[in-house]
Amino acid sequence: MTVLTRDITLQSQGDCDIIDITPQVSKIMEEAGIASGSVTLFVVGSTAGLTTIEHEPNLLSDFRNMWERVAPQSMAYEHNRAWGDGNGHSHVRASMLGPSLVVPFANRQLTLGTWQQIVFVDFDNRPRSRTIVLQIMGE
Amino acid sequence: MTVLTRDITLQSQGDCDIIDITPQVSKIMEEAGIASGSVTLFVVGSTAGLTTIEHEPNLLSDFRNMWERVAPQSMAYEHNRAWGDGNGHSHVRASMLGPSLVVPFANRQLTLGTWQQIVFVDFDNRPRSRTIVLQIMGE
């Protein structure tokens, strides 16, 4: 049994930027040479999250619209009033979506569906450099 | 330390069908004979998710109503306009709920509460055959 910890770093645009990180995850998995186990992904920071989605532009727009219904950017947030960051909506969305995702793999293949990509969702209101911790555990 | 990867296959009705898969998970765990560790569950596909709930019919109805508020089936989705599948609401709900769930076990018992069942939620708009990957890691 082996534990490998790696970082994925990326530049995001903010404003609900949804980035397909499946290629980076797959590449690290191939290099790791571990047959079966699970990949744990974790967002460092409190204004972004992880999930899977069919990464096609219309659906990304629908996904953004859902978050705008649940936590509109333009409404009043106490966090904004206190800190002036303007990213209250980013924080509450990120906490609802969650920072962690665990994807099993077997025979060196992630168990994703054909139309299912691993995505990083940056809810913050500005472009940012981001780090996602990736941990592979398996044998 | 051992890694065991199994599949749970099931037939769902779609339209927010909520299926209690605790019996299947428990059965695989008993057969595995691993004392303590965790079970990772992962939905293959982008229109379904996993969570826990008290699996009683009134609450299942309340849960469905919440999703209808957050991502109504009848509203306009760009995904539907582009692809004609009619399941835009299914995709965005699934991405918000998330495809993975990790449940620890100790002394060969899942650490669930008395009124807490592991459920598969199929948000798609039609009956489907489904696969959930189950991975046990422990010793």
Add this chain to the structure above:
Amino acid sequence: MTVLTRDITLQSQGDCDIIDITPQVSKIMEEAGIASGSVTLFVVGSTAGLTTIEHEPNLLSDFRNMWERVAPQSMAYEHNRAWGDGNGHSHVRASMLGPSLVVPFANRQLTLGTWQQIVFVDFDNRPRSRTIVLQIMGE
């Protein structure tokens, strides 16, 4: 590779009480003496959940307001009509947020951001004694 299973017990106030459990998690990790791996946290019960958030009071209020939009306490729930518990909103919120969270660690440090705390969210409508299962897997 080692598996350690521990409990965190706490007294919560209910009504969307949001408790920072990072100190308890860090303490158990230090005592475990495992260099790298992941911590799986799991809520026992179906009316509470786990996530990360910047634990400052304004944001906690914003987070509570979001849940009140998504699943208002005062609306009619079939669960309440059937069981009279008055906590239908608690159940559906908990199922949407999810009971599990996985946080990687390396060099004996959780990979949290500076403004990112691990929180237990009690959606129930009364004070309760709670148990969170914590499992460390690593080497």
